[in-house]
Amino acid sequence: MRSDEGDVDDTVTISLTVNGAPVRRRVEPRQSLVDFLRYELELTGSHVGCEHGVCGACSVRVDGVVVRGCLMLAVQCDGSRVETIEGVAASGEARDLQQAFAVENALQCGFCTPGMLLTAQDLLARRSNPSPEEIREALSGNYCRCTGYHAIVAAVRRTAEARGRG
Amino acid sequence: MKPAPFAYHRPTSLDEALALLARYGPDGRVLAGGQSLVPALNMRLATPAALIDINRVHGLDGIVMEGDALVIGALARHDVVEHSALVARHAPLIAQAMPHVGHRAIRARGTLGGSVALADPAAELPACLLALDAVVRAAGPEGAREIPAAWFFRGIYTTDLREGEIVTAVAVPVTRTGWRSRFDELARRHGDYALVGLAVHCRVDDGTIGEARLAFCGVGSVPVRAARAEAALAGRSPEPGVLAEAARALESDLDPPGDVHASPALRRHLAGVLLARSLDALGRG
Numbered sequence: 052m053r054s055d056e057g058d059v060d061d062t063v064t065i066s067l068t069v070n071g072a073p074v075r076r077r078v079e080p081r082q083s084l085v086d087f088l089r090y091e092l093e094l095t096g097s098h099v100g101c102e103h104g105v106c107g108a109c110s111v112r113v114d115g116v117v118v119r120g121c122l123m124l125a126v127q128c129d130g131s132r133v134e135t136i137e138g139v140a141a142s143g144e145a146r147d148l149q150q151a152f153a154v155e156n157a158l159q160c161g162f163c164t165p166g167m168l169l170t171a172q173d174l175l176a177r178r179s180n181p182s183p184e185e186i187r188e189a190l191s192g193n194y195c196r197c198t199g200y201h202a203i204v205a206a207v208r209r210t211a212e213a214r215g216r217g
Numbered sequence: 218m219k220p221a222p223f224a225y226h227r228p229t230s231l232d233e234a235l236a237l238l239a240r241y242g243p244d245g246r247v248l249a250g251g252q253s254l255v256p257a258l259n260m261r262l263a264t265p266a267a268l269i270d271i272n273r274v275h276g277l278d279g280i281v282m283e284g285d286a287l288v289i290g291a292l293a294r295h296d297v298v299e300h301s302a303l304v305a306r307h308a309p310l311i312a313q314a315m316p317h318v319g320h321r322a323i324r325a326r327g328t329l330g331g332s333v334a335l336a337d338p339a340a341e342l343p344a345c346l347l348a349l350d351a352v353v354r355a356a357g358p359e360g361a362r363e364i365p366a367a368w369f370f371r372g373i374y375t376t377d378l379r380e381g382e383i384v385t386a387v388a389v390p391v392t393r394t395g396w397r398s399r400f401d402e403l404a405r406r407h408g409d410y411a412l413v414g415l416a417v418h419c420r421v422d423d424g425t426i427g428e429a430r431l432a433f434c435g436v437g438s439v440p441v442r443a444a445r446a447e448a449a450l451a452g453r454s455p456e457p458g459v460l461a462e463a464a465r466a467l468e469s470d471l472d473p474p475g476d477v478h479a480s481p482a483l484r485r486h487l488a489g490v491l492l493a494r495s496l497d498a499l500g501r502g
Contacts, residue, residue: 063225080225080268081258102218103256104323116325122255123326126225127248127270170322191407192320 065129069094070138078125085109085120087128088135096136096165100194107193110166111135117173136165145172148210157206159197166193171207180211220258224267228274231356231385237269239358239381245269247383249292249331252323277330277385280304286352286388291330296321298329307391310349310398310418314341317400320408330384333369336376336439339410343370344440345400348416348432351389357382370439395427396420399495402434403487405478411435412479415491417499419450426450431492436473436484443470446492455500463496464489 062077069092076091083102088094088111100108102121109120112134139145145168151157158164167190174181174189181189186207187200195203228234238245244266248254257263271277271292278292280301287307289298298304299315318324318332318341332342333353346353346366353369355362358381366387369377378384392398402414414434420427429450431443445466453459473484 061224079222081220081222083219083255083259086219102259104252107320107322110322117322118325119252119322121259122251122323124225124251124255126227127251127272173321188407189321192322 063126063129065126067128067131067133069133070135070141080124080126082125083109083121084111084113084123084125084128084133087125088120088133091125094135094137096140098162098165100162105192105194106163107166107170108163110169110193112139112169112173117169136169139169139172147213148172148175148206151206151209151213152203155202155206155209157198157202163193163195167195167203171203171210175207175211175214178211180215181207183208218259220255221261221264223258223265225270226267227270227272231274231277231383234269234271234274234383235356235358235381237267238383241265241267241269243380247271247334249334250294250327251331252319252327253331253335253337271383282307282391283388285391287391288354288386288388289329290386291328291333291384293329295319295324295327295329295332299324308345308349308389308398309392310400310416311342311345311389313398314345314400314414314416317341317402317404317408317411317414323408329387333387334376334378334384336370336372336374337410338373338438338440339414339435341400341402341411341414341416341434344414344416344432344434346387346389347440347442348398348418348430349389349392350430351387353377353384354386354388355382356385361385363388367442373438392418395422397499399499401491401495401498403491410478413473413484413487413491415488415495416440417492417495419499421499425452425454427452433471433488436471436488441471443467443492445470450496455496460493460496464492467492 064077066075085097098108100106104119104122111120186204226237246265248268248270277290279290295318305312351366353364364377399417402411404411416432419429429447433441446463449463449466473481475481
């Protein structure tokens with residue numbers, strides 16, 4: 052885009068990769084990254100909860116870092132590498148974590164689950180053997196409103212232990 | 218919960234950003250990490266005509282030594298500051314405070330300059346800057362200037378920044394030998410806004426507190442130095458009687474607000490709890 056653009060009615064062309072595939076679209080500057088993923092690309096695994104950065108349901112990875120999809124604008128992701136739960140599930144990188152969530156009954160309605168998985172996967176990439184306290188702290192920015200957190204923490208511990216046995 | 222339309226600009230130099238800010242005046246808002254501005258946009262608490270996205274402005278994200286000062290660029294993200302070896306060595310108070318700033322996903326985007334320019338009274342960094350006698354660097358149409366932290370924070374979400382100015386960095390005097398730092402806060406849940414937070418920076422001489430600097434957040438419209446409690450500690454050993462005296466002094470130092478999260482009485486109580494905990498931890502080294 053040119054930085055001398057600037058009418059409020061303008062749309063801006065962005066180019067990025069989403070789950071490894073190149074994407075080029077015109078977007079309104081005010082569209083959030085998570086709305087862009089859901090409405091423009093029909094990637095509805097990232098959920099829209101609070102829309103002010105509290106609940107974590109919209110978590111996605113941008114350039115390898117887990118961020119709030121509701122607090123980044125799509126236009127800011129021009130040139131970035133975006134990964135969603137669809138891409139992470141398809142690649143199989145968190146298959147064991149997904150299975151552990153099922154085994155531990157760590158999901159019920161599933162609304163928070165994509166964000167929980169991405170956040171837990173990020174923790175496990177940094178810390179191979181996190182304590183329950185570290186897991187709770189890492190997940191403190193992700194709300195679950197049905198199962199509660201014990202089962203989720205247990206699923207992350209189970210995955211850490213299994214990966215440790217390698 | 219969707220923002221009102223706005224124009225979007227993405228300058229790559231500070232001069233270009235300042236020119237855009239001058240062009241829009243108060244209708245232009247600077248977008249840094251966006252972790253506070255974007256919620257305000259989503260809720261339409263802020264409806265700027267234009268966003269000036271400074272995330273790709275070159276040269277604003279460095280962490281470097283300049284003589285006796287550690288200079289942290291405005292675009293340094295919280296998680297970078299949190300893990301910076303220079304910050305851990307020369308400004309351990311800030312390193313200790315960083316894990317309390319929001320959640321990890323928030324720290325991945327949020328910036329030091331954004332936190333300083335927003336001046337949220339519950340935020341950790343302004344209290345740290347006050348305790349450390351840091352200086353805020355700003356650039357604007359009339360050039361660059363430096364503003365002491367004690368003067369910079371003027372009220373709730375209100376700073377000494379003038380129209381058209383952008384925070385470019387903070388300069389923190391390096392922590393000298395003999396000085397110890399401790400940041401702690403109490404919140405309902407890790408990563409939530411602090412009900413009360415305390416930045417302690419003190420000089421310890423042979424088991425005696427030579428000089429104590431106590432800066433609280435969450436207890437007023439700006440970060441607050443607890444001058445009477447500092448005086449109660451200066452030149453004394455951190456014994457139970459002295460600590461009790463300092464805690465009593467907080468009663469007159471602080472006039473905390475009540476809100477849905479905590480009453481004034483609870484905040485007063487928690488301030489005393491934090492002071493005792495922090496001094497105890499400092500005493501143990």
